[in-house]
Amino acid sequence: MTDTEEQLVVDFPLRKPGEVFPPPRYEEYRHREGLVLSYLPDGKPVWLVTRHAAVREILTSKKISSNPDRPGFPNIGETMGVPRQDQIPGWFVGLDPPEHDRFRKALIPEFTVRRIRDMRPQIQDVVTRVVDGLLADGNRSADLINDFALPIPSLVISALLGVPKADREFFESRTRTLVNIRQSTDAQRDLASRELLRYINRLLEIKAKWPGDDLPSRLLQGGVLAPQELTGVLLLLLIAGHETTANNIGLGIVTLLENPQWIGDDRVVEELLRLHSVADLVSLRVAVEDVEICGQVIKAGEGIVPLVAAANHDDGVFACPHMFNPERSAKQHVAFGYGVHQCLGQNLVRVEMELAYRTLFERIPGLSLAAGPDGLPFKYDGVLHGLHELPVRW
Amino acid sequence: MRITVTTGTCVGAGQCVLSAPDVFDQDDNGVVEVLDAEPGPAQAEQVRLAGQLCPSGSIAVTE
Numbered sequence: 001m002t003d004t005e006e007q008l009v010v011d012f013p014l015r016k017p018g019e020v021f022p023p024p025r026y027e028e029y030r031h032r033e034g035l036v037l038s039y040l041p042d043g044k045p046v047w048l049v050t051r052h053a054a055v056r057e058i059l060t061s062k063k064i065s066s067n068p069d070r071p072g073f074p075n076i077g078e079t080m081g082v083p084r085q086d087q088i089p090g091w092f093v094g095l096d097p098p099e100h101d102r103f104r105k106a107l108i109p110e111f112t113v114r115r116i117r118d119m120r121p122q123i124q125d126v127v128t129r130v131v132d133g134l135l136a137d138g139n140r141s142a143d144l145i146n147d148f149a150l151p152i153p154s155l156v157i158s159a160l161l162g163v164p165k166a167d168r169e170f171f172e173s174r175t176r177t178l179v180n181i182r183q184s185t186d187a188q189r190d191l192a193s194r195e196l197l198r199y200i201n202r203l204l205e206i207k208a209k210w211p212g213d214d215l216p217s218r219l220l221q222g223g224v225l226a227p228q229e230l231t232g233v234l235l236l237l238l239i240a241g242h243e244t245t246a247n248n249i250g251l252g253i254v255t256l257l258e259n260p261q262w263i264g265d266d267r268v269v270e271e272l273l274r275l276h277s278v279a280d281l282v283s284l285r286v287a288v289e290d291v292e293i294c295g296q297v298i299k300a301g302e303g304i305v306p307l308v309a310a311a312n313h314d315d316g317v318f319a320c321p322h323m324f325n326p327e328r329s330a331k332q333h334v335a336f337g338y339g340v341h342q343c344l345g346q347n348l349v350r351v352e353m354e355l356a357y358r359t360l361f362e363r364i365p366g367l368s369l370a371a372g373p374d375g376l377p378f379k380y381d382g383v384l385h386g387l388h389e390l391p392v393r394w
Numbered sequence: 395m396r397i398t399v400t401t402g403t404c405v406g407a408g409q410c411v412l413s414a415p416d417v418f419d420q421d422d423n424g425v426v427e428v429l430d431a432e433p434g435p436a437q438a439e440q441v442r443l444a445g446q447l448c449p450s451g452s453i454a455v456t457e
């Protein structure tokens with residue numbers, strides 16, 4: 001920071017009703033030297049990071065931790081999204097190397113580019129059945145969040161976890177209750193999360209006795225992770241891969257309806273991930289040692305919030321960042337984070353998004369928003385950017 | 395152009411395989427595998443991109 005510029009202190013960037021996303025404030029923060037200081041809802045100071053290079057630096061620094069049990073780790077609020085599950089062993093997104101490595105190494109064979117490519121027919125099958133469901137009642141209208149975007153990732157994760165077909169409805173309804181903070185109460189979400197945990201434990205017992213050709217069976221047989229760790233791993237996969245994917249699918253549909261010339265072109269996927277950056281407040285960190293980023297010394301124990309939506313709209317990396325331009329090279333985006341925690345499910349998401357858009361617009365070509373884009377109910381009350389509902393007709 | 399990879403730090407994100415499928419693969423453990431350590435100019439741009447995108451800094455490209 002230069003002497004002439006004073007430290008900028010700002011409100012914590014919770015999304016506000018009526019404000020576009022990412023908020024124009026991010027641009028202002030990015031053009032300041034140094035970092036921006038903010039205060040969390042609990043009053044603790046936290047550094048906001050908005051530049052693309054600085055976000056990547058934070059997410060790869062060995063002096064910075066992902067562990068929520070460390071003092072100073074940013075707590076962005078009780079009401080934000082899913083219940084905190086830090087106590088569950090196997091919640092490895094909150095572990096640092098070297099503990100994190102054991103989990104990550106055990107899981108990556110399940111998410112390779114080739115493995116996901118082999119899953120394409122299964123994913124297509126899920127998408128096809130969900131679209132069949134949209135068309136079945138003859139109403140020619142639907143809410144594409146609840147009837148399309150949420151069921152797809154949930155059913156895909158069910159398939160990945162080897163959940164028997166007969167149980168997928170149960171699984172889907174409980175995960176939906178967990179995610180849908182507007183249509184469910186705290187008590188309902190609490191119950192749903194306990195039911196899911198119980199279900200996952202039972203599933204692991206069944207897979208231990210009667211192994212199948214699925215992720216839990218292979219991990220049990222691999223023996224690297226203990227069964228109680230696998231409970232946390234499966235829950236993490238379920239939660240990490242559900243609302244994130246659904247929000248992206250939903251927001252992407254709106255963007256494609258506004259830019260119909262791009263419908264049918266698979267290049268849209270990477271650009272939609274960049275543009276919408278739904279996981280803006282996901283990668284939270286705390287400094288373990290003093291570390292200098294952008295000329296600012298972050299002291300050990302101070303919280304850090306790398307804002308991936310700000311980084312993905314950094315005009316030094318992405319020209320005219322607010323424009324939807326699938327022809328640009330969007331791959332440098334950090335929508336899946338960066339560093340050792342970079343999203344494990346990213347290759348799965350890419351296929352889900354591609355097949356979801358292709359199938360939806362092929363089968364329902366006359367799709368349009370039931371109301372104007374201005375009235376869409378954006379989420380302001382959770383961690384992730386997205387829509388509560390997406391009413392359409394055809 | 396020469397590629398060296400550090401398999402020990404690879405986190406299996408698969409970015410290299412998506413960027414340069416003729417040059418990188420993932421082995422049965424999901425870890426990076428180099429199919430062609432000295433790729434020709436036709437591959438140069440994809441390989442550089444793979445190096446930039448690798449989230450764990452496991453790919454080094456020397457020109």
Ligand code: HEM
Nearest residue numbers: 092093240241244245248279283336337341343344345349
């Ligand atoms: C568009 C959809 C998705 C987005 C935007 C997204 C975003 C992210 C981000 C930003 C991280 C990094 C968190 C951090 O740095 O602390 C992450 C990690 C993770 N994601 Fe995703 N994700 C998506 C879908 C999925 C899916 C479908 C799955 C699995 C089925 C998944 C599983 C995971 C797991 C297990 C981690 C933790 C990885 C680790 O700690 O090594 N995600 N995701």
